[in-house]
Amino acid sequence: MVLKIPAIRSKMGIWFYYVSSLSFENVAKYVSPIDDELHHSELLSGMIQRSITSNYKSIANYLETQDERFFNSLILAVYNGQPKWNEIRIQDEKGEDNYNLGIITLTDDVKIFPVDGQHRVAGIKKAIEDKPEMKSERVPVIFIGHSTDEIGMQRTRRMFSTLNRYAKPVSLRDIIALDEDDVVAIASRYLIDNTGLFADNRILDSKNKSIPETNDMALTTIITYYECNKELLWLFVKDIDVVGLEEKPVRGRSKINEYIRHRPKNEIIAAFTEECKNFWEAILNYCPEIRKPNVKVERYRDSNGGSLFFRPIALYPFAKVAVRIKEKYQKSYSEIIRSIPKELLWIQNRLWKKIIWDDVAKKMVMGNAKLIELILLYITAPQLLADKEKKKIIDNLKSIWDESDDTVVKERLDSIIRGDEYV
Numbered sequence: 001m002v003l004k005i006p007a008i009r010s011k012m013g014i015w016f017y018y019v020s021s022l023s024f025e026n027v028a029k030y031v032s033p034i035d036d037e038l039h040h041s042e043l044l045s046g047m048i049q050r051s052i053t054s055n056y057k058s059i060a061n062y063l064e065t066q067d068e069r070f071f072n073s074l075i076l077a078v079y080n081g082q083p084k085w086n087e088i089r090i091q092d093e094k095g096e097d098n099y100n101l102g103i104i105t106l107t108d109d110v111k112i113f114p115v116d117g118q119h120r121v122a123g124i125k126k127a128i129e130d131k132p133e134m135k136s137e138r139v140p141v142i143f144i145g146h147s148t149d150e151i152g153m154q155r156t157r158r159m160f161s162t163l164n165r166y167a168k169p170v171s172l173r174d175i176i177a178l179d180e181d182d183v184v185a186i187a188s189r190y191l192i193d194n195t196g197l198f199a200d201n202r203i204l205d206s207k208n209k210s211i212p213e214t215n216d217m218a219l220t221t222i223i224t225y226y227e228c229n230k231e232l233l234w235l236f237v238k239d240i241d242v243v244g245l246e247e248k249p250v251r252g253r254s255k256i257n258e259y260i261r262h263r264p265k266n267e268i269i270a271a272f273t274e275e276c277k278n279f280w281e282a283i284l285n286y287c288p289e290i291r292k293p294n295v296k297v298e299r300y301r302d303s304n305g306g307s308l309f310f311r312p313i314a315l316y317p318f319a320k321v322a323v324r325i326k327e328k329y330q331k332s333y334s335e336i337i338r339s340i341p342k343e344l345l346w347i348q349n350r351l352w353k354k355i356i357w358d359d360v361a362k363k364m365v366m367g368n369a370k371l372i373e374l375i376l377l378y379i380t381a382p383q384l385l386a387d388k389e390k391k392k393i394i395d396n397l398k399s400i401w402d403e404s405d406d407t408v409v410k411e412r413l414d415s416i417i418r419g420d421e422y423v
Contacts, residue, residue: 002105002106002107002108003026003030003104003105003106004103004104004105005020005021005022005103005104005105005106006020006101006102006103007019007020007101007102007103007104007143008020008100008101009085009087009100009101009102010100014155015144015159016144016145017142017143017144018085018104018142018143018144019073019140019141019142020104020140020141020142020143021138021139021140021141022074022138022139022141023135023136023137023138024124024127024128024134024135024136024137024138024139025128025135025136027074027121027124027125027139028124028125028128028135030106030112031074031076031112031113031114031121032111032112032113033113033114033118033121033122034113034114034118055119056119056120056122056123056126057123057126057245058123058245058261059119059120059122059123059124059127060122060123060124060126060127060130061245061261062123062261063123063124063127063134064127064130064131064134065262066181066262068180071117071120071139071140072140073117073139073140073141073142074114074116074117074120074121074139074140074141074142075114075115075116075117075141075142075144075159075163076112076113076114076115076117076141076142076143076144077112077113077114077115077143077144077145077146077156078106078110078111078112078143078144078145078146079110079111079145079146079147079152080109080110080111083104083105083106083107083110083145084104084105085102085103085104085105086102086103086105087101087102088101088102088103104143113146115144115156115159115160115163116159116160116163116164120139124139144156144159171207172223172226173205173207173222173223176188176189176222176223176226177189180263181260181261181262181263182260182261183233183259183260183263183264183268183269183272184226184229184230184233184260184272185226185260186263186269186273187229187269187272187273187276188225188226188229188276190273191273191276191277191280195277197277197280197281197284198219198280199293200217200293200294200295201217201218202217202218202219202220202290203218203219203220203221203222203225204218204220204221204222205221205222206221206222206223207223208221208223209221209223209224209312209313210312210364211301211310211311211312216296216297216298216301217296217297218297219283219284219290219297219309219310220309220310220312220315221312224312224315224316227316227319228279228315228316228319229276229279230256230260231316231319231320231323232272232275232276232279232319232323233256233259233260233272234253234255234256234323234327235275235323235326235327236268236271236272236275237255237256237259238255238327240255242255242258242259243258244258278332278333279319279322279333281333282332282333282334282336282337283309283333283337285334286309286334286337286345287300287307287309287310297310303362304348304362305346305347305348305352305357305359306346306347306348307345307346307347308345308346308347308356309345311347311356311364313356313364313366313368313369313372314347314356314372316369317369317370317372317373317376318373318376320373321336321373321376321377321380321381322336324377324381324384325377325380325381325384328381328384329381336380339379339380339381340376340379340380341379341417341419343419344379344417349416350416351375351413351416351417352372354400354401355368355371355372355375355400356368356372368396370392371392371393371396374389374392374393375393375413377389378390378393378413378417379417393413394406394409394410397409397412397413
């Protein structure tokens, strides 16, 4: 092996490094998995090798299917042999020399392994096995020097752990704002950018699902908004074949997570965006005051409780119920909302005490999202509930209401739903 690679030489801290690129073919040929470069012990070396997960298959799939593919730089350690750096003298417009450009020459006895990018290297290797025509594509790389003495191993281990410890996955907020493959993110952005549905800060940019008590404008948070839209996607993927890695079929709700990995056709994006629009219009039309400019949410979320739709803990379960009903009966979202007695759409209703709302402390009760979903389905379409779901409702209410008799609990629940004056 003799590789001559143009590069830029730089320094940060103790590290001199060289910025360049390698073809996929050269990555496959010359970059080896980490073996004994960081540890003498077979046990510890094996631990690093086993940290490679099947995620490399999804990276390969990304390379093979995404025309706009791109990676950040692989960080590759180089050791053994005699790598050579030949500077290229360049003078700038002032006549000053710049020696940071040059050619790295790597010979047969040089070994290369990834300090950062193990999964990307494995993904590249699989991608060119599947599609050899990709061999000439190039990935950015950063070369660092490595030595196999104890000090050299220690330095490289520190870099390895630092790069991996502080690497963070892309946040859901970033996906919503930027992802051009995820149809849920695409539709969510479109409704915010191109319709007046969420003017006046009706969507709150928050790192979690809760809305601060001081916020008097938001309908919901960006995360709950996205999750509701993602739930609606089931109506589009339930009857289609979705395949995952290695062309294996994906079944059930897992279809959604696989489907959003690849951008669908524009007509599907448009149809799904319209579905999301219909959902949010139905909710906003039920709360007509806030369709007006600069109107605060007021009674829809205040110290007395408020609307189910203005509390993320209840809004998402409603979305799940709406999808189940529409899937079965093709009802509109407005029809589904109207099927819920008006008084039950307020969390201060006695039905929701200790489930959503603590009427003594005047604060939300968390942790009952599944129960909220099942009760809403019990109200709107009880025939869709499985026996185990009905039992879950009764068992949960027995605990919340401190009642031991199943029949008494059911009668009380039915009486509250009917709106009986006394229970």
